[in-house]
Amino acid sequence: MANLTQFNLRDKGAEIWAGWSRPVRTIFVVVSIAIVGLLPFAASWGPTSFLNTPITSFQNVLVYPVGMFIMMALGLNIVVGKSGLLDLGYVAFFAIGAYSQGILSTLYGWNTWEVMPVGIGFAMAAGVLLGLPALRLRGDYLAIITLGFGEIVRIVAINLNVTGGPNGIPGIPNPPKVFGFNFDLMHPQDFFWLVITMILLVVWMVRRFTVRRPGRAWEAIRQDEDVAALMGVNTLVYKLWSFVIGAAVGGAAGVLYASKVMVISPDMFKFDVSILILACVVFGGIGNIWGVILGASILAYLPERIRFISNARQLVFGLVLILMMNLRPDGLLPRKKREKITEKGAK
Amino acid sequence: MWPLPFGGVATLHNTLDLNRSVDMNFSVITSQFWSLALQGLSLGLIYALVSLGYTMVYGVLRLINFANSEVFMVGTFATLFIETHVLGYAINAPSLHGFKLIYTLFFAFVASMVACALLAILVELVAYRRLRARGANRLASLISAIGVSIFLLESMRIITISRPMTTPRLLDKWSFGTFHGANFRIDTMMAIIFPILIFIVLDQFVGRSRLGKSIRAVSMSEENSKLMGININRVITLTFCIGGLTTGAAAFLYTTVYENTVFNVGFSMGIAAFTAAVLGGIGNLRGAFFGGLALGLLEEFASAILGSQWKAVTVFTVLVVVLLFRPNGLFGEAVQQTRT
Numbered sequence: 001m002a003n004l005t006q007f008n009l010r011d012k013g014a015e016i017w018a019g020w021s022r023p024v025r026t027i028f029v030v031v032s033i034a035i036v037g038l039l040p041f042a043a044s045w046g047p048t049s050f051l052n053t054p055i056t057s058f059q060n061v062l063v064y065p066v067g068m069f070i071m072m073a074l075g076l077n078i079v080v081g082k083s084g085l086l087d088l089g090y091v092a093f094f095a096i097g098a099y100s101q102g103i104l105s106t107l108y109g110w111n112t113w114e115v116m117p118v119g120i121g122f123a124m125a126a127g128v129l130l131g132l133p134a135l136r137l138r139g140d141y142l143a144i145i146t147l148g149f150g151e152i153v154r155i156v157a158i159n160l161n162v163t164g165g166p167n168g169i170p171g172i173p174n175p176p177k178v179f180g181f182n183f184d185l186m187h188p189q190d191f192f193w194l195v196i197t198m199i200l201l202v203v204w205m206v207r208r209f210t211v212r213r214p215g216r217a218w219e220a221i222r223q224d225e226d227v228a229a230l231m232g233v234n235t236l237v238y239k240l241w242s243f244v245i246g247a248a249v250g251g252a253a254g255v256l257y258a259s260k261v262m263v264i265s266p267d268m269f270k271f272d273v274s275i276l277i278l279a280c281v282v283f284g285g286i287g288n289i290w291g292v293i294l295g296a297s298i299l300a301y302l303p304e305r306i307r308f309i310s311n312a313r314q315l316v317f318g319l320v321l322i323l324m325m326n327l328r329p330d331g332l333l334p335r336k337k338r339e340k341i342t343e344k345g346a347k
Numbered sequence: 348m349w350p351l352p353f354g355g356v357a358t359l360h361n362t363l364d365l366n367r368s369v370d371m372n373f374s375v376i377t378s379q380f381w382s383l384a385l386q387g388l389s390l391g392l393i394y395a396l397v398s399l400g401y402t403m404v405y406g407v408l409r410l411i412n413f414a415n416s417e418v419f420m421v422g423t424f425a426t427l428f429i430e431t432h433v434l435g436y437a438i439n440a441p442s443l444h445g446f447k448l449i450y451t452l453f454f455a456f457v458a459s460m461v462a463c464a465l466l467a468i469l470v471e472l473v474a475y476r477r478l479r480a481r482g483a484n485r486l487a488s489l490i491s492a493i494g495v496s497i498f499l500l501e502s503m504r505i506i507t508i509s510r511p512m513t514t515p516r517l518l519d520k521w522s523f524g525t526f527h528g529a530n531f532r533i534d535t536m537m538a539i540i541f542p543i544l545i546f547i548v549l550d551q552f553v554g555r556s557r558l559g560k561s562i563r564a565v566s567m568s569e570e571n572s573k574l575m576g577i578n579i580n581r582v583i584t585l586t587f588c589i590g591g592l593t594t595g596a597a598a599f600l601y602t603t604v605y606e607n608t609v610f611n612v613g614f615s616m617g618i619a620a621f622t623a624a625v626l627g628g629i630g631n632l633r634g635a636f637f638g639g640l641a642l643g644l645l646e647e648f649a650s651a652i653l654g655s656q657w658k659a660v661t662v663f664t665v666l667v668v669v670l671l672f673r674p675n676g677l678f679g680e681a682v683q684q685t686r687t
Binding site: 144156271314322 | 437488494501660662663
């Protein structure tokens with residue numbers, strides 16, 4: 001058991017990666033993207049048909065929850081993993097994106113591509129609005145305020161007429177056709193490829209940030225905020241940036257989600273979703289994008305795969321969380337050892 | 348009216364009065380002041396008892412005890428179970444009087460407290476102890492506590508088939524009298540007097556007794572109290588036990604006042620109690636008391652003035668404003684920097 005807890009797959013992977021030459025890396029990336037791109041057909045191909053989800057359509061499951069959760073977990077990872085701020089209301093930004101799409105498309109006839117930047121903008125504005133007061137506070141106070149914000153967004157959506165009240169907004173149009181890809185009910189695989197593209201964009205963005213100035217500032221803030229401030233890092237500004245960028249990813253996911261499911265209602269944006277996404281991040285390995293992607297795919301896919309025990313599937317999910325955290329508290333693929341804060345510092 | 352959608356805050360209100368715009372009704376402040384104050388007081392003191400389950404644990408471990416809301420839920424069902432199955436009263440059983448009433452209520456009260464305390468200790472063993480021994484990061488314990496909480500919630504949902512349950516009205520709800528519209532009913536008075544007594548006992552316990560001193564020592568510095576020969580694990584178990592006891596008391600009072608329970612009753616109670624703990628200053632016993640009181644009064648007046656659907660929004664707005672001016676809560680000392 002000791003081996004299992006100390007074995008760090010991520011470091012192993014990084015070693016192998018470092019040993020490869022540039023062409024090998026390119027080939028590896030292209031092949032992996034191609035394999036992931038072929039996933040929608042895995043359910044109907046013999047050797048991989050065990051992946052099929054018994055009750056819901058496998059291709060739809062790949063888009064929501066799996067793809068969407070990966071995207072949101074990556075966004076939350078910027079907040080929780082990179083700069084170490086505990087956000088328990090991440091679903092609020094997802095809801096803001098989804099409602100932007102719902103309202104602007106049904107009332108003003110905008111299409112998804114037009115709403116996308118606006119929805120992301122709304123989510124970022126909400127991030128600033130919440131972050132400016134909340135980020136002055138420390139630790140767990142931030143947790144309760146973000147939690148409250150998540151609930152407030154949902155309650156406001158229930159009580160306003162423009163958001164359709166508790167019934168939500170029906171009849172949201174799908175995104176229009178682009179480059180021969182049809183985004184409608186009959187073509188969930190096209191949606192999946194769209195989500196994959198967006199996930200790759202987010203991954204690219206996060207990797208860029210991590211090696212540049214904001215990434216270093218976040219890392220410093222996460223390890224010790226006082227020391228970071230003493231070294232001249234403007235902690236409030238960089239915390240706000242990580243919060244707002246996380247919000248933007250959540251908003252983008254929301255816009256896409258609303259145009260995929262075509263009907264949104266307030267009870268899709270409950271506290272459970274925030275918790276589930278946080279669980280994805282921690283389960284996979286806080287701060288490591290590959291870990292987060294793995295964690296989100298497992299936690300989103302697992303409840304659908306075991307849907308045949310429908311009544312007890314959340315129960316099993318709870319048990320899995322307890323067991324995993326006891327076996328591997330740092331997640332499936334923990335972040336690099338040097339990025340970990342020491343035990344004393346974590347108190 | 349029922350069934351409730353899964354896990355909402357004040358879902359009953361939300362399903363009843365929909366889409367009402369914000370119309371402020373300030374006249375209720377004068378017309379119903381005493382009634383609202385009394386309701387707020389009893390609700391707030393129940394919050395205060397539950398928030399002890401968060402604040403005691405936070406004081407010692409610097410961790411949010413996420414499973415406490417489900418401990419409360421189990422407490423309400425324990426009360427129900429004792430009354431209907433162990434003591435064998437039917438749902439429509441006639442009210443009791445005299446010695447039999449006191450004995451029955453006392454038995455249910457103690458049973459609920461013991462059930463919650465045992466469960467809280469179990470939660471600590473399952474979700475926190477191993478992780479703490481290994482020095483895992485704080486979020487890992489948070490997630491394992493969430494796992495326990497999901498597990499408890501789902502087990503109860505499956506056991507009760509998502510049905511809300513009514514308790515027998517064993518306590519005849521007679522009133523001591525009214526004062527400007529405030530009805531001093533026996534159950535409201537119980538929900539006010541019991542928590543105050545519990546808080547006095549607990550305050551003395553933590554302030555005076557040897558065990559209480561060791562709790563305060565650990566919350567100041569774990570390392571130093573280890574050096575002074577305090578058994579950390581025992582202190583942590585003790586804090587979970589105390590939090591469980593008070594949460595159980597709150598569950599009994601809640602069931603006695605509202606006479607029903609449902610598998611997701613813990614969710615809104617947990618959020619309210621945690622808010623109360625933060626409002627008063629988390630990790631602080633008296634802070635929990637006054638935070639709970641403030642929250643209860645605020646909720647009652649806010650829902651009377653703005654309509655109950657805006658209750659949660661008002662509460663969180665006030666919380667943000669309070670934290671902006673007093674970052675450690677109303678009664679909190681400076682909290683150590685905490686990181687994920």
